[in-house]
């Protein structure tokens with residue numbers, strides 16, 4: 001049985017083909033980084049237009065790389081939530097069109113559930129029940145994942161996502177977009193103790209995040225409170241110290257809240273997805289924390305951490321249960 005899945009929730013246009021095992025046959029991702037770089041962040045209107053241009057060629061490429069025919073596909077899956085609504089709509093419309101044209105069922109998949117399912121795909125064994133952490137440019141949230149399809153939100157961010165904070169602080173420091181990788185490189189030469197930045201809610205027993213105060217603290221540390229955006233960014237050792245101290249604050253908060261989620265739920269497994277887990281300092285901190293807590297840590301390879309359509313292989317579970325979407329399916333910006 002062959003499945004085709006589409007992902008257009010943010011700024012990656014992606015399509016994947018997988019079997020019902022599930023086994024991934026192709027996983028094609030077209031990045032829009034170059035289009036958004038000069039804005040230092042994803043511009044929703046530009047993202048939607050780029051999906052419109054890129055999606056059909058990306059689907060063709062996924063079918064070609066899998067070595068199959070479109071007519072072999074038995075089910076089409078799509079991430080319909082959460083994400084940028086205009087961006088999601090492109091994938092949802094294309095999936096509906098394929099469902100009608102090929103006379104095959106349509107399955108709607110939650111993008112955040114897919115990020116956790118990427119750990120299951122990579123592990124090639126059951127990882128549920130587990131604590132799930134999604135940490136990306138658009139999301140920072142902890143879940144109690146009963147099984148692949150049943151997840152309860154334990155807590156999310158009140159403002160910026162962790163990746164968004166990396167991107168914004170990178171911009172303040174005069175680094176490129178996406179900011180996460182650039183800031184991590186800058187932090188290598190820096191002292192993580194040089195600046196004592198705030199760690200929101202870190203000593204409180206609630207599973208919530210807030211990163212906007214941290215971002216503002218970095219800004220005020222550099223420019224003072226009467227900041228003008230035209231001021232020159234810091235350079236040299238000071239810039240490295242600022243990057244390292246900011247990164248350490250984010251890592252400390254994420255590790256502390258994952259530990260709290262493990263303790264509060266009693267679950268001894270932590271599955272992590274989203275682009276920010278590329279960060280080596282975060283990986284090391286989570287590995288050390290999981291070891292201390294006697295918990296198993298699941299982190300997929302990078303091509304399954306960042307946005308992709310292969311992680312939507314979760315659709316196979318829905319397909320088995322007969323949970324199909326109708327043509328009424330809509331794009332939903334929020335987590336449902």
Ligand code: KG4
Nearest residue numbers: 136137138163180181274275276279306307
């Ligand atoms: O999951 P993803 O590819 O897209 C979504 O946002 O859904 O995540 C992208 C985010 C960006 O904010 C990027 O700056 C961040 O992940 N990121 C990193 C690193 N690599 C990517 N953040 C910190 N350190 C990194 N090495």
Ligand code: ZN
Nearest residue numbers: 111136274307
């Ligand atoms: Zn994502």
